[in-house]
Amino acid sequence: MSSVAPADLPVGKDLGTLEAVEETEYAQPKTARVKKRLTSRTATIVSLIIAVLWTIPTFGLFLSSFRPAELIRTTGWWTYFQNPGLTLENYGSVLFSASSSSPQLGAYIVNSIAIALIATIIPLVFASMAAYAFAWMKFPGVNVLFVLIFALQIIPLQMALVPLLQIFSTILRPMQAWLHDVVPIIPEQNYLPVWLAHSMFAIPLAIYLLHNFISQIPGDIIEAARVDGASHGQIFFRIVLPLSVPALASFAIFQFIWVWNDLLVALIFSGGTQDVAPLTQRLAELTGTRGQDWQLLTAAAFISIIVPLIVFFALQRYFVRGLLVGATKG
């Protein structure tokens, strides 16, 4: 048993002295235990350092968003205790101020919610239907089609943007104009292009994630339903969807946060006005035009990240699963 060599451990030396002291017949298990504790101490310190490093930037932003503009401009947030002072003014001015020079985030918050909500529901429904077909409707060539769709998810969005914008401006633009004529309250610049673009881009990944789950439903259940004369529509709505709730939730949360956090699709399809543009687009614009006004930027940034953070903390289990499905399968 002399092969228990602690040489590789960073605490090897200390361990040697301990070993010498405790030269009893129980020395072996004891040193093992001591060794474990010491390594885990180094490990704890390293992981603590990483954890702190990872938190500081967000914390700095968070604290600053509550500091008065004058203090943000002149002192670092880490001098908070020398220069105390908290205020909600920053949030007030980015959210409620109606002056044309303020960020007026209210409209953009509504846009973000509207965009993310619909752009989650559409791909969720269409992809779960397709996933059901791929998993439970046996046809020659279905597997090939499935792999092709999987491969599509790694076509960079950049490959699709220019032509899709052209398609939208020839087909959707007249529809949007017509809609505006019929229902004047709906602006001509509306959500339709952003919704459709997000839904289209999401479908390959959605099919893949949902297929992983739906194909795992025990075949007996579906066979039994078929024998009882249930149609595909009934099986899909009464059996597959209820059983797939965890996977549906995972994808929904994943997609909601993805859309909420997106910048690229918004930049190209939203038109950039406060009729359509989401928070991220507004925030990116502010960093360009108001780059020095940190009292506005910190508060605006925090408003834009608070929703995904709430979703993340409230539904962490689903959120993690959404990321893991497909990932750990390798």
Place this chain on the structure above:
Amino acid sequence: MTTADLLGKLLQVVMALVIFAAIVGLLIFFIDKAPKRGRDYWQLLGFLAPALLFVAVGLVYPAIRTSILAFQDSSGDWTWDNFIWALTQPAAIRTLLNTIVWVLLVPTFATAVGLAYAVFIDRSRGERYYKVVLFMPIAISFVGASVIWKFVYEYRSGEREQIGLLNAIVVAFGGEPVQWLQTDPINTILLIVVMIWVQTGFAMIVLSAAIKGIPTEQLEAAQLDGTNGWQRFTNVTLPGIQGALVVVLTAISIASLKVFDIVRTMTAGNFDTSVIANEMYTQAFRASEIGRGSALALILFVLVLPIVIYNVNVLRKQREIR
């Protein structure tokens, strides 16, 4: 935002929901009432058609069209000029090089830190909280992350007190404050730090789950054989999580190749920080150079392709096993 604006937006959402529900309802209705002859095919079509239509209009056709546009000039004549531009102009070459630096550094560091962290906190007290801390940036948008880090990199000239953490540290050690985001090449590295900050949590969470999947018997057996911690890590843990490691590395590589938001928000690609995805946007949508933008998109696709093929192979193997 006026009340009318808000009403208009609400109306759009409600209408979208109603119309969408109607479409799905009709579709399912016709699937179940499909004609007896070739019924199976009609049903299959009914289930697949919406997704296939979306994918065809949103991805397949545009990707083909972009591939064609990349070889055309503004009047529609065939040309190599877009690629010649992308591969010979100094600014364009710099863009490609920057992208390569991103793809080399981000997956390496994010995976290494994520793995170390996952191993260190495994079965430790408060593991849950440790995980949340590192994982949180995943939920934050790249734009939000960019603002967070832009604040860290903030620069104040002369004798004024630094409000950016990085410059404050530099000054505290007696250095001169630096305009980080405008100083090449450190600015690209600092943008990469933001991406690593975001992606490490993803690597950690996936690898942590994989580590938990390793049978405890294997680790205990290795322990009984008298191996030390490092040996157990290299001989038991690493082989056990190989699959997850590959997934993490490829996923983060793809994300780094496509990185756009961070560069767009922090420097807009100025000061020699541009990457392919950002340059593509600038050329196609700001400079109206559709051909150049398409060429860059195609280059991006070609760079991603080997990873795609690898991923598809892994998937096919999985399906065969099942």
